[in-house]
């Protein structure tokens with residue numbers, strides 16, 4: 001599956017809805033046992049949640065948007081398919097979450113590409129299930145430091161801390177992702193799937209049990225004037241960076 005929402009594959013409500021529909025179709029297709037996620041936009045895997053969806057909108061819109069973010073994560077993290085992220089560009093925040101939610105991450109070894117949960121840099125807080133997914137990949141200490149600092153890690157650093165499983169030259173990314181997929185698909189599906197469920201169930205159950213509470217937390221957090229101001233300033237900073 002190739003993300004193609006230029007300029008930066010930001011995760012808008014439309015993007016998330018289409019992503020979930022596509023995943024559901026693949027999940028229900030008995031002939032499909034695995035999916036490789038990558039980007040058709042040069043240099044960017046995904047710029048994370050679309051900030052414009054979280055600025056100056058109604059409470060109803062925030063609720064709908066956040067439910068779509070939750071749905072994307074719940075579907076991908078609990079997928080029966082083998083999921084491989086072929087990270088061919090930068091991947092901050094929600095983009096990093098998508099990669100973390102997969103079974104395996106391969107990143108192009110370009111030191112200009114960065115990845116991480118940088119929410120703190122925007123003055124916002126990664127929700128508990130972003131944090132749980134991160135901890136499950138890199139361990140508590142690395143996750144804590146990285147989250148508190150809102151770190152964006154260069155590709156080599158991301159590999160060093162275990163955020164990505166391997167680095168390959170960009171032109172070899174597709175072949176390597178295919179080889180990894182074949183390796184994972186060589187196992188009997190039922191054994192691999194039950195193992196995946198066992199490893200991820202507690203974290204998945206936690207969001208399922210607190211889903212509506214999480215929506216309400218998001219709404220009250222994002223609606224605060226101080227948070228809206230931080231997001232507006234961040235968007236302005238992104239635009240100024242260009243000029």
Ligand SMILES: CCCCCCCCCC/C=C/CC(=O)SCCNC(=O)CCNC(=O)[C@H](O)C(C)(C)COP(=O)(O)OP(=O)(O)OC[C@H]1O[C@@H](n2cnc3c(N)ncnc32)[C@H](O)[C@@H]1OP(=O)(O)O
Nearest residue numbers: 007010047048049050051052092093094125218221238239
């Ligand atoms: C106890 C409390 C409980 C709290 C519970 C609630 C918690 C709320 C949590 C909410 C979680 C949010 C997670 C997120 O994903 S937030 C998004 C974070 N994303 C980023 O920080 C990335 C920002 N973008 C960049 O760094 C760069 O754009 C890039 C991806 C590195 C690409 O750089 P490049 O130079 O190629 O491109 P530009 O910067 O010029 O961008 C091109 C245009 O795209 C616009 N843009 C970029 N990113 C976004 C985005 N994420 N959303 C919307 N729009 C984006 C950018 O402004 C440019 O627009 P322009 O062409 O109109 O100027």
